[in-house]
Amino acid sequence: MLNGEKMLFSGMQATNVLTIGNYLGALRNFVKLADEYNCLFCVVDEHSITVRQDPAVLRKQARDLLTLYIAAGLDPEKNIIYYQSHVPAHAELAWILNCFTYMGELQRMTQFKDKSAKHADNINAGLFTYPVLMAADILLYQADVVPVGQDQMQHLEITRDIALRFNNIYGDVFTIPEAYIGKVGAKIQSLQDPSKKMSKSDENPNASVYMTDDRDTIIRKFRRAVTDSEACVRYSDDQPGIKNLITIYSCVSGKSPEEIEREFEGKGYGDFKSAVGEAVADTLAPIQLRQKELLADKAYVDGIIKTNAERAEYLALKTLRKVQKKIGFPERVR
Ligand code: ATP
Ligand code: LTN
Numbered sequence: 325m326l327n328g329e330k331m332l333f334s335g336m337q338a339t340n341v342l343t344i345g346n347y348l349g350a351l352r353n354f355v356k357l358a359d360e361y362n363c364l365f366c367v368v369d370e371h372s373i374t375v376r377q378d379p380a381v382l383r384k385q386a387r388d389l390l391t392l393y394i395a396a397g398l399d400p401e402k403n404i405i406y407y408q409s410h411v412p413a414h415a416e417l418a419w420i421l422n423c424f425t426y427m428g429e430l431q432r433m434t435q436f437k438d439k440s441a442k443h444a445d446n447i448n449a450g451l452f453t454y455p456v457l458m459a460a461d462i463l464l465y466q467a468d469v470v471p472v473g474q475d476q477m478q479h480l481e482i483t484r485d486i487a488l489r490f491n492n493i494y495g496d497v498f499t500i501p502e503a504y505i506g507k508v509g510a511k512i513q514s515l516q517d518p519s520k521k522m523s524k525s526d527e528n529p530n531a532s533v534y535m536t537d538d539r540d541t542i543i544r545k546f547r548r549a550v551t552d553s554e555a556c557v558r559y560s561d562d563q564p565g566i567k568n569l570i571t572i573y574s575c576v577s578g579k580s581p582e583e584i585e586r587e588f589e590g591k592g593y594g595d596f597k598s599a600v601g602e603a604v605a606d607t608l609a610p611i612q613l614r615q616k617e618l619l620a621d622k623a624y625v626d627g628i629i630k631t632n633a634e635r636a637e638y639l640a641l642k643t644l645r646k647v648q649k650k651i652g653f654p655e656r657v658r
Contacts, residue, residue: 329362330360330361330362330468330469331361331362331363331364331465331466331467331468331469331499332357332358332360332361332362332363332364332467332468332469332470332471332504333363333364333366333461333462333465333467333470333501334350334354334363334364334365334366334470334471334472335365335366335367335368335371335408335458335461336350336351336366336367336368336389337368337369337371337372338367338368338369338372338382338385338386338388338389339372339375339377339382339385339524339525340385340524340525341385341388341524341534341535341536342389342392342524342534342535343512343522343523343524343532343533343534343535344512344522344532344533344534344535344572344604344608345473345511345512345521345522345523345524345532346473346524346535347396347535348506348508348509348512348572348575348576349472349473349474349506349509349510349511349512350471350472350473351392351393351396352396352506352509352575353471353504353506354393354396354398354471355396355397355398357469357471357504358397358398358399358402358403361468361469363398363402363403363404364403364404364405364406364465364467364636364639365393365398365403365404365405365406366405366406366407366408366461366636367386367389367390367393367405367406367407367408368408368457368458368461369382369386369407369408369409370408370409370414370415370457371408371454371457371458372385372386373450374439374448374450374451374454375439375443375446375451376443376446386407387619387625388615388619390405390406390407390625390628390629391615391618391619391625392535392611392615393405394614394615394618394628395611395612395614395615395618396611397611400628400632404632404635404636404639405628405632406629406632406633406635406636407629407633408461410629410633410636410637411633411636411637411640413464413637413640413641413643413644414457414460414461414464414640415457415460416644417460417463417464417640417643417644417647418453418456418457418459418460420460420647420648420651421456421459421460421463421486421490422453422456424486424489424490425453425455425456425459425482425486429482429485430452430453430455430456430482433454433455433478433479433482434478435454435455435475435478435479436451436452436454436455439451455479455482455483456486458479458483459479459482459483459486459487462483462501463483463486463487463498463499463501463643464639464640464643464644465636465639465640465643466498466499466643467499467501468499468501468502469501469502469503469504470483470501470502470503470504471503471504471505471506472503472504472505473505473510473511474505474510474511475511475521476503477503477505480501480503483501484500484501487499487500487501488500490647494650494651495650497643497646497647497650498643508571508574508575509571509572509574509575512568512571512572513564513565513568514526514528514531514532515530515531515532515533515545515546515548515549515550515568516528516530516531516549516550517531517550518550518564518565518567518568519564530545530548533545533546533604535608535611535612536612537608539605539609542601542604542605542608543598543601543602543605544601545601546569546597546598546600546601546604547594547597547598547601549565549568549569549597550565551563551565551566551569551593551597552565552566554566555592555593557570557584557585557588557589557591557593557596558585559581559582559584559585566593566596569596569597569600570584570585572600572604573599573600573603576603576604576606576607577603
């Protein structure tokens with residue numbers, strides 16, 4: 325049942341292969357919420373170029389992500405699944421919103437600070453205004469809800485601030501969006517350093533489980549996961565490595581942390597780690613298979629890409645034209 329006409333928007337970057345952190349923190353929630361809202365799921369390829377990309381790799385990863393959305397269970401007939409770069413209104417609204425965003429606000433963004441430290445040789449203006457393009461993505465579609473992982477909260481806050489600032493001047497133009505953060509899985513940590521978030525750009529391939537990893541690789545990575553020496557499966561802040569594995573297991577099995585503690589009472593870490601690996605591999609296998617089928621069906625996917633971009637553009641232009649009128653751009657005569 326649709327939740328009235330409520331809109332949901334979310335996006336992911338087509339940079340590197342997705343990890344189970346992206347899946348459990350974001351994509352899985354997209355699928356859960358899809359039945360309740362009118363949804364758009366965007367492959368934000370324009371955000372990706374804030375960091376240097378190889379063109380062929382970017383193109384491939386963008387298609388991989390778009391097909392992964394579908395393979396994970398998002399129906400492209402019901403939901404709008406598309407590339408950001410195919411709808412020029414995103415960049416046009418971003419320009420306008422740039423003029424309603426303060427340098428000081430952008431300077432406070434932790435993602436900007438992290439990424440500029442990591443890419444010190446390429447601190448470009450796009451990296452700085454990244455959150456404004458993200459605000460444009462969301463506000464273009466009058467989104468009520470935006471499912472994201474914990475690390476995107478700050479970007480959601482600035483989106484709301486920009487929207488409120490604009491509405492205060494021009495009247496109720498934008499819906500003020502709310503973040504949706506899942507109860508479990510909003511922050512999956514690295515398997516090699518449980519104090520760090522699992523990230524698809526981590527240099528150590530053992531730190532992350534990728535959505536494309538095969539069964540053996542998944543199980544091996546979980547076996548090697550860094551834990552402590554307490555040797556009991558307990559969901560506690562004192563055991564961050566084990567806590568992270570319990571969280572992952574809980575997400576893929578549907579069992580609560582307490583049930584998991586009981587299941588592994590008296591058992592060693594070896595058994596537990598193997599069980600987590602098996603359960604994650606079981607969850608990913610059907611998604612991987614479906615994605616492979618989609619990637620082989622070029623005509624079908626191309627058709628989706630075309631019609632969905634048109635559907636997105638139709639909605640985006642409604643908001644963009646309203647904004648352009650409000651700020652005083654000359655009336656369009658064509
Ligand atoms: P990068 O390492 O390239 O910065 P990332 O792994 O952080 O990328 P994004 O593309 O920035 O991934 O994020 C896509 C979505 O996945 C966002 O909603 C983000 O909040 C969520 N997400 C990313 N990493 C995690 C994680 N470790 N746990 C839970 N959710 C996550
Ligand atoms: N910044 C996000 C990706 C992103 C996004 C969005 C998420 C771009 N535009 C709009 C939700 C809504 C990220 O790095 N995960």
